[in-house]
Amino acid sequence: MVKPTPKTFAVKSFGCQMNVYDGERMAELMAGQGMTAVDAADADLVVLNTCHIREKATEKVFSDIGRLRKDRRVRALDAPMIAVAGCVAQAEGEEIVRRAKVDVVVGPQAYHNLPALVSAAAAGAPALDTDMPLASKFGALPARRRVGPTAFLTVQEGCDKFCTYCVVPYTRGAEVSRPFAAIVDEAKALVDAGAREITLLGQNVNAWEDADGRGLHDLIRALDRIPGLARIRYTTSHPNDMKQGLIDAHGDVESLMPFLHLPVQAGSDRVLKAMNRSHSRDSYLRLLDRIRVVRPDIALSGDFIVGFPGESEADFAETLSLVDTVGYAQAFSFKYSPRPGTPAADMGDQIAPAVMDERLQRLQAALNRDQHAFNRASIGKTCAVLIERRGKNAGQMLGKSPWLQSVLVEDDVALGDIVTLQLTDAGPNSLVGRALFATAA
Ligand code: SAH
Ligand code: SF4
Ligand code: F3S
Numbered sequence: 001m002v003k004p005t006p007k008t009f010a011v012k013s014f015g016c017q018m019n020v021y022d023g024e025r026m027a028e029l030m031a032g033q034g035m036t037a038v039d040a041a042d043a044d045l046v047v048l049n050t051c052h053i054r055e056k057a058t059e060k061v062f063s064d065i066g067r068l069r070k071d072r073r074v075r076a077l078d079a080p081m082i083a084v085a086g087c088v089a090q091a092e093g094e095e096i097v098r099r100a101k102v103d104v105v106v107g108p109q110a111y112h113n114l115p116a117l118v119s120a121a122a123a124g125a126p127a128l129d130t131d132m133p134l135a136s137k138f139g140a141l142p143a144r145r146r147v148g149p150t151a152f153l154t155v156q157e158g159c160d161k162f163c164t165y166c167v168v169p170y171t172r173g174a175e176v177s178r179p180f181a182a183i184v185d186e187a188k189a190l191v192d193a194g195a196r197e198i199t200l201l202g203q204n205v206n207a208w209e210d211a212d213g214r215g216l217h218d219l220i221r222a223l224d225r226i227p228g229l230a231r232i233r234y235t236t237s238h239p240n241d242m243k244q245g246l247i248d249a250h251g252d253v254e255s256l257m258p259f260l261h262l263p264v265q266a267g268s269d270r271v272l273k274a275m276n277r278s279h280s281r282d283s284y285l286r287l288l289d290r291i292r293v294v295r296p297d298i299a300l301s302g303d304f305i306v307g308f309p310g311e312s313e314a315d316f317a318e319t320l321s322l323v324d325t326v327g328y329a330q331a332f333s334f335k336y337s338p339r340p341g342t343p344a345a346d347m348g349d350q351i352a353p354a355v356m357d358e359r360l361q362r363l364q365a366a367l368n369r370d371q372h373a374f375n376r377a378s379i380g381k382t383c384a385v386l387i388e389r390r391g392k393n394a395g396q397m398l399g400k401s402p403w404l405q406s407v408l409v410e411d412d413v414a415l416g417d418i419v420t421l422q423l424t425d426a427g428p429n430s431l432v433g434r435a436l437f438a439t440a441a
Contacts, residue, residue, distance in 0.1 A: 003103070005122045006044030006081050009035045012064075015051025017235065018172075018201050019086055019108075021152040023049045025141050026085065026111055032142040033115050041071060045081045045118060050088035052167050054337040058095075061088050065100045081121060085111055087171035091340075093130045103127060108172055109157070112140035132173040138182060144189040149388050149416040150400075151195035155183050155219065156202030161238060163265075164276045164344040165308065165336060168203050177208045180219060187223050196416055197231035197386055197400075198223065206237040206246055217245035224255045230418055231386060233404075235261045236303075239279040239287055251294030258295050259329075259404045262288075263303035267322030268315035271308050274347070281322060288326060299329035299374065299403035306363055307336040307356030309347035316359050323366045329374040329403060331367045335360050368428055375405060375426035385409065385433060387417045401431070411435035 009030045013023030026047055027037060040046050046068055050061050061084060069079050083104035084096050090107035097105055103121040106114055107130035117127040144151075158173040159166075187198055200219070202208060208216040216234065223232055232255045239262055249256055262284075266272055269280050279287075291298055304319060323331075335356040338345035378401070385399035385407045399407050399419070408430055413419050421433030 002124045003081060003122050004044070004078075006118065007035060008038040008043045009045040009047065010038060010040035010043035011047040011049055012040055013049040013086070014057075014060075015049075015053060015086065016203075017152055017199070018154055018157070018203065019049050019051060021154045021201055022086070022108060022111060023047075024147075024152070026114055028142050028145055029112070029114055031145070040068065043080055045083065047083045047085055047114070050084060050086035052087035052091050052171050052339070054334060054339075057088050058092050061096065062100055065102065081118065083114065083118065083121075085114070087167065090130050090171040091167060093128055097126075097128060105130065107131070109133065109137060112137035136176065136178065138178060144186060144193050147190055147193045147195050149195065149386060150197040150199065151190045151193075152201050153183065153186055153190060153198050154178070154201045155216075156205050156208040159203040161204065161278070162276060164274065164347075165305065165339065165342055167339045167342060170341060172203060175204060175207055177202075177210055180210050180212075180214060180222070183219060184222055184226075187229065188226055191226055191228045194416065196229065196418065197233065198229060200232070200234040202234075203236060204238045204241055205234045206241040206243070215243055215245050217243070217249040220246075220249050220253055220256055224253050230255060231402075232256050233259060237262050239264070239277075239284050242287055242291075244290075247291050247294055250291060250298065257402045257404070258297050259299045259301065259402070260291065261301040261303075264322065265303060265305050266308060266311070266315070267319035268311070271311050271315050274310060275305075275308060275344070281318065285322075285325065297403075299405075300326060301404075302326075302328055302331045304331060304333040304363060304367075305336050306333065306359040307351035309336070309344055309351065310349040311336075311351055311359075316363075319363065320366055323363070323370065327370050327374070328367060329405075330371050333360060333363050333367060372426070372428040374403075375428065375431055378403075378405065378423045378431055379426050380423065382420055382422050382436060383433075384418050385421045387413050387415055387419065389415065398430075399433075406430040407433045409433045409435060 011023045011027045013019045082102040084102050085106045089105045093105040104117045105128040109132040110129040113129050121127040156177045158175045159169045160175045162169050206216050264284050383401050387397050387399040391398045420436045423431050423433050425432040
């Protein structure tokens with residue numbers, strides 16, 4: 001069926017920061033076609049940029065589509081054109097077209113073709129592209145436009161680790177590093193567009209390397225020389241790719257922030273082995289010791305899965321004891337979710353939901369306790385805070401400390417300022433600061 005070519009669009013991204021980045025780049029693509037960004041409720045074209053990492057992701061996509069269509073019917077408007085992008089599109093593309101009759105399905109490695117797919121759909125042709133082409137999509141994307149004080153920059157995609165619970169190697173494909181020069185150019189463009197902080201992204205960002213044998217630390221040192229770029233972060237790292245060069249960079253690159261998200265997933269070697277994590281509890285702890293030698297104040301973050309198949313109470317106790325040993329500044333924790341096509345989904349001894357609930361509660365209580373303690377330990381100190389956005393209350397601004405803590409401030413500060421604040425109060429999720437003086441913006 002022929003449809004009007006969309007004039008307005010909205011992109012809704014779910015899942016990880018790489019999806020947020022992809023969503024921004026898709027929005028830039030559509031804007032480059034002369035389309036205008038509007039709210040999803042009013043858009044001619046709605047791009048749902050989906051995540052497949054845990055349960056019910058696909059069902060959520062179907063209910064989102066149903067809700068969008070119903071809302072339009074109620075308001076007696078034409079149905080929007082719907083494009084499903086992201087990891088659910090990659091994993092379940094055909095099923096989505098069959099069940100929900102969406103107009104476009106596009107995978108994470110093919111979204112540079114989105115304008116062509118939208119045109120094809122408007123002309124009534126089937127529009128599904130979940131190819132993982134050898135030539136990278138990045139060369140076909142428009143230049144970066146205006147961005148806020150903090151920006152994401154994907155430098156590495158895909159994953160070759162095949163943890164037994166995880167869909168990412170299937171939805172994002174093999175590990176690929178973008179070229180050095182392309183990344184440096186994009187970083188400069190982001191700084192020109194307003195960024196003061198860049199977070200380098202990859203599912204295994206610290207596995208970044210190029211044909212000349214350069215590693216992520218070489219890239220970080222090159223970005224450190226870009227005038228106007230005050231802060232560099234990177235996420236997510238795998239413990240086994242944490243090379244000495246990168247550890248050393250934490251000791252002497254001033255713009256590299258003292259924060260490391262280094263997921264461990266579990267504290268028991270038996271579970272780590274069944275997960276195919278390829279690191280042990282002990283190798284992980286020894287790695288943290290090496291990092292703390294060069295950067296004693298580094299704030300650590302992690303990801304945890306409770307209730308992996310076969311996880312006993314004794315195994316789980318080892319996760320709790322690892323948390324006690326490390327003292328995370330913040331962390332994410334999830335109940336294990338069987339994903340179709342992954343080895344763990346077929347393992348025996350799946351854990352009962354009630355047991356998972358109870359373990360997750362205990363783990364989160366421990367993680368919250370440590371996060372609050374980490375924040376409380378900052379009270380009375382001064383630190384540089386990058387102002388990122390407006391807070392919820394009038395006159396309130398929100399920024400981040402070097403250790404990625406959210407800091408609320410009510411003084412006269414502007415977006416993009418880096419201000420020296422005295423930290424006066426701390427809750428579990430944020431701190432309160434008072435401006436001492438503003439450094440040059
Ligand atoms: N590449 C990163 C992040 C992958 S996805 C890494 O290796 O750490 C983000 C987090 O989701 C993972 O770290 C893991 O904790 C969680 N996760 C992945 N698959 C999951 C599953 N099947 N069930 C529950 N949590 C999962
Ligand atoms: Fe998934 Fe493991 Fe790869 Fe992370 S390292 S993306 S958890 S397979
Ligand atoms: Fe989700 Fe895909 Fe990211 S599954 S976590 S959006 S890589």
